Amino acid sequence: MNILLISTSDLHGGAAIAAFRLMNALQAKGMNVNMLVRDKRSSNGNVIEVGNKTINEWNFLWERGKIFMTNRFSRKNLFDISIANTGVSVTELPEFKHADIIHLHWINQGMLSLKELENIFASGKKVVWTMHDMWPFTGICHHAGNCTNYQQTCGLCPYLVDASPHDLSRKVFKQKQAVYSSGYITFVACSNWLKDLAKKSPLTTAHRVISIPNPIDTQHYCPKDKISTRKKLQLPLDKKIVLFAAVKTSDKRKGMDYLSEASRLMKQHTDNVLFLIAGNNGKEIETRLALPAQSMGFVAPENMPDIYNAADVFVTPSLQENLPNTIMEAMACGTPCVGFRIGGIPEMIDHLKTGYLAEYKNADDLAKGLFWTLFEADTETLSANAREKTLNTYAQEKIAEQYKKVYDQQQ
Template sequence: MKVLFISTYDIQGGAAIAATRLLHAVRHAGCDASMVVRAKLGSDTAVFTAGSKKRNTFRFYWERGVIYLYNRLSRENLFDVSIANTGVSITKLPEFKEADVIHLHWINQGMLSIKEIGKILSSGKKVVWTMHDMWPFTGICHHAGACDAYTFGCGHCPYLRTPSRNDLSHIIFKRKHSAYLTGNITFTACSHWLRELAGQSPLTWGQRVTSIPNPIDTGTYCPMDKSEIRKKLNLPLDKKIILFAAVKVADKRKGMDYLVEAAGLMAHHSENLLFLIAGGGGEEIEKQLALPARSMGYISPRQMPELYNAVDLFVTPSLYENLPNTIMEAMACGTPCVGFHIGGIPEMIDHRKNGYVAEYRNARDLANGLIWTLFEADFETLSINARGKVTEEYSQEKVAQQYKEIYEYEGE
């Protein structure tokens, strides 16, 4: 069986990393799978680029430019929405013609246009779409937040400067609806939370909607000797260490304001704690924390398993999440996690069993969770439970088998 994955990137961002991990998983399970991207940043021989770099760059700026003009030259929310008005001609590729299954992932920012999605569906090939955010079933937004307009066709979009019933979100919603009617899609959400939201949108009605988590290599992300790793990384042996990691840690959506506030509430533990911040912009956060902190800067994926093992806890105060790779990675290394009750996080962290789920946007409860996990709970029990959760539910073998069943499913 030939499977063609379609993704904007191969290793840039959580959705791309998840797609590439799944690519490896289904290949290992016996599928002849490859992935086409707009921008290849890794060296995987199973991944190839479609379209010239010059044309792909133009497509990226064309879409952003239309949004920028529509929003009256405002950069606010410029990357919170996508309109898919342009993209690569995937259906002309020989790899597309040879494929039995077309597996879509995150395809925004100039990878696929809505028109091309319609062509893919009308080709008659089996189409699976792994949803890494809400965009496949909303008009234009990737995260709707408190807005439920996607349940009745969008319009009055809070991301637009001049929202109205027939605004850009409603126009794009109708275009998607027309495109989706040209064929069948199996929508797969990475979390039960996202599956429930997807089922409320008219864009998925009449289509199959299911939930399959992202996979992880539990051989690469695994427990190691904490003391040895700390010595290697020149980290103190006598401190409780908390890790936060993100591509852009200063992004407001990552909830750093709440972590800063929580750290202030934990000031009485200042002699016992150290915060590690991995990712771009960590120096800015380091200065704001009331507790000792160290910015690690960019950490390569190859180094992350060691970093997860070096710490006592991983925290993610993120305000919008689906099924975070970082939580899965940390748990696979036996590191307990603390996060807000949002998205798929409560599905991953079993409250007070392998970590702590704090009340959403509640810095005090976030601080309570950090203190409980570090100073009150039994670390060994939390660690064993965290690792066990990942091996039981998120292993490459188990996830790949679930996707193979979808690829081979012939319908009722």
């Protein structure tokens, strides 16, 4: 069976990393898998970069430029929506022609246009589309928030300055309806939360919608001796360590305002805590926390298991999430997690069993969860439960097997 994954990138961003991990998992099952991307970051020979630098930059800028102009030259929400008006051509490539299954992932920002999606669906190839956010079943947004207009045909989009019943979101939604009707798609949500939302959209009505989580290599992400890893990283042995990690830690959607307030509340009860920050712009975060903090900067994926193992708890105060790779990685290393009850997070963190689920946008409860995990809970039990949950639910061999069944059943 020849599988072709299509993704904007192979390693840049959570969706890309999830797709890359799936490629490795499927290959371990003996399947022939290639991946097409416009932004290649790995040295993997099965990842093929399409287009060229000039074309790819033009496609990216043309889409953003049209959104910018449509929204009265406002930068607000510029990267919260996509219209897929341009992209690269893939259907004439030999990798596409030889594939039995076309498996789409996150394909925005100049990777695939709606026109090329139509060509893919009309090709007669079996198509699977893993949804890493809401864009495949909304008009233009990646996260609809409290808006439910996608459950009809969009319009009155809260991301648009000139929102109206027949605005850009409605126009693109109608285009998607026509494009999707040219073939049959198996939509795969990474969480049951996303699956339930997807089923409410008219865009998925004539297609199949299921849920399969992202995979993780549980041999790479695994428990290690905490004292040894801290010595290796030159971290204090006498402090409780709270880890926060993100590609861009200063992104408002990552919830730093709430983590900052939670640190202030925690300081009223203890000063024996160090916040460890992994990701770009970490230095900006250090000064906003009331307790001591240390930025590790960008940490390469191969080094992240040490970071997770050095921590006593991983915190994700994100305000928008589907199925965060970071929670999965931390739990695989036996590190309990604390996060808001939002998106797919409640499917990952079992409250008071593998960590703590805080009420959404409640800094007081976030602080309570961190304090409980650090000073009151049975640490060994939490750690063992977190590791067991990952092995049973997210281990790459289990996820690859689930996808193999989907490929075999696909019309």
